Amino acid sequence: MHDFTAARCERLERQVKELAAFSDSAVGVTRLTFSERYVDALKSLTALATSLGCQVHSDEAGNFHVTSAAAQHLGWTVAVGSHIDSVPMGGAYDGVAGVLCGFDILQSYPELPITVVIFAEEEGASFAGGLVGSRFASGKLTSVDLEQLLDGNGRSFAEGARWTREAVNVPQLVSTGTPHWRQYLEIHIEQGRVLQDGSARLGVVTDIVGLIQAELIFFGRADHAGTTPMTARSDAGVTAAQFIVDLEELVRQTGEKAVGTVGVLEFGPGAANVVPGRARLSLDLRDPDESNLRSLAERVKLHGQALAARRNQQFTYREELFSAPVPLDLSVVDGLGEAASQQGIQTQRMASGAGHDAMMMAGLVPAGMLFVPCLNGVSHSPEEWADVQDLVLAADTVAMYLHNAFDLTQ
Known part of the structure; x- marks a missing residue:
């Protein structure tokens, strides 16, 4: 034909x-x-x-x-x-x-x-x-x-x-x-x-x-990059970076078919000489099993909260899309x-x-x-x-x- x-x-x-x-x-x-x-x-x-x-x-x-x-x-x-x-x-x-x-x-x-x-x-x-x-x-x-x-x-x-x-x-x-x-x-x-x-x-x-997409934001404190000692910072960018590194292991623990991606990372206020006071991340999680997907999303959310609390920062998680x-x-x-x-x-x-x-x-x-x-x-x-x-x-x-x-x- x-x-x-x-x-x-x-x-x-x-x-x-x-x-x-x-x-x-x-x-x-x-x-x-x-x-x-x-x-x-x-x-x-x-x-x-x-x-x-x-x-x-x-x-x-x-x-x-x-x-x-x-x-x-x-x-x-x-x-x-x-x-x-x-x-x-x-x-x-x-x-x-x-x-x-x-x-x-x-x-x-x-x-x-x-x-x-x-x-x-x-x-x-x-x-x-x-x-x-x-x-x-x-x-x-x-x-x-x-x-x-x-x-x-x-x-x-x-x-x-x-x-x-x-x-x-x-x-x-x-x-x-x-x-x-x-x-x-x-x-x-x-x-x-x-x-x-x-x-x-x-x-x-x-x-x-199945697919979950979410927006994650870490809120720290913006400071002068030259005059703020490393021990006195609440750097939202560092927290976001640690989250991205940890995400890989969280996904691996879920199973071989699970995948997770941070495709967008934005720092605010976004200047070379300012410690990031805000870090916004996109999150994309996928798994063919709905219960595994939901479980992974919950563990990712709790991990973000724990990282923020460890650094005296605030954290928000907003799910933008869920598809079973x-x-x-x-x-x-x-x-x-x-x-x-x-x-x-x-x-x-x-x-x-x-x-x-x-x-x-x-x-x-x-x-x-x-x-x-x-x-x-x-x-x-x-x-x-x-x-x-x-x-x-x-x-x-x-x-x-x-x-x-x-x-x-x-």
Whole structure:
């Protein structure tokens, strides 16, 4: 069923490069949600969608819904989605691969009733927590939440979504549109090297790891860096540094599948000649077992409190996002595996160590995911790369699955 014609592969390659050019950085891809470059990318995709006879709408959270002519005719649809926002200086394939595979299905299989969904703010690089668009679509965030969620410049998520919709010039979708989705399917780069190191061409995702993201702040006392003796300091930066070192052992004690990361560290007031009076850290904890994840978060919190108390400092812990481990729908998992097998594509069942929009959709409709290999497992980096032939295999597998699973005559 797969078509490796030069035209199809070149089209995908060209589209990846075109979207990568919408970047605020010369190195890698920096395309933050609701930025001008983000809007430019959406304008490009909207123009393509319109040329294919699709309807394009945007909901309150800035999610873009591209509905095929077949779905408009039949009155029902299967969502195929991902995201196009990036981390700073990230790669060209994270999220984008899934969106462009959706567009490839629109172009290669016009008979299929699909809606390509471009979720807003999956990464969380501009607004705390991430997965904002899919959390709204799944009912986990409300319109009020969107008004209260602010970026670093004080702009609300709702305001950003309105500005983007007006800039791209598409109508608003009054509801999220989710009641019309019979299923949700997502294609994504693996962001690991299991597939590359093995013999399978595609990964069929069975479940998605649980995730906790939090903001931690140590409050010490700002002092002059030259006149304050080391014995008289209450340095919040030192406490934060000790916490980061200790986190590694706390995570190891939880089990081999647990991971923990401090990806952001900010000192205040932030001057070279001032002892830090404040240290703010981001915290990202993941584990496929919910009880282990909750236990790890509690131990991390208590350890932060103990470190602060030892130095006569204050400590706050604010959870920004919790997502329980999510099993994906077994019938969809089986169906995607069978669709691949029918085409002679070897697959491997695997868990996802990264969070994805599919984990939010799984509580709403039957959901499934396919992974494609990425070079050396590298992601969130300018070195991120995937073979467009693997993207074609994934798109064809989704198309075969849809033909198998649904009666396309009604």
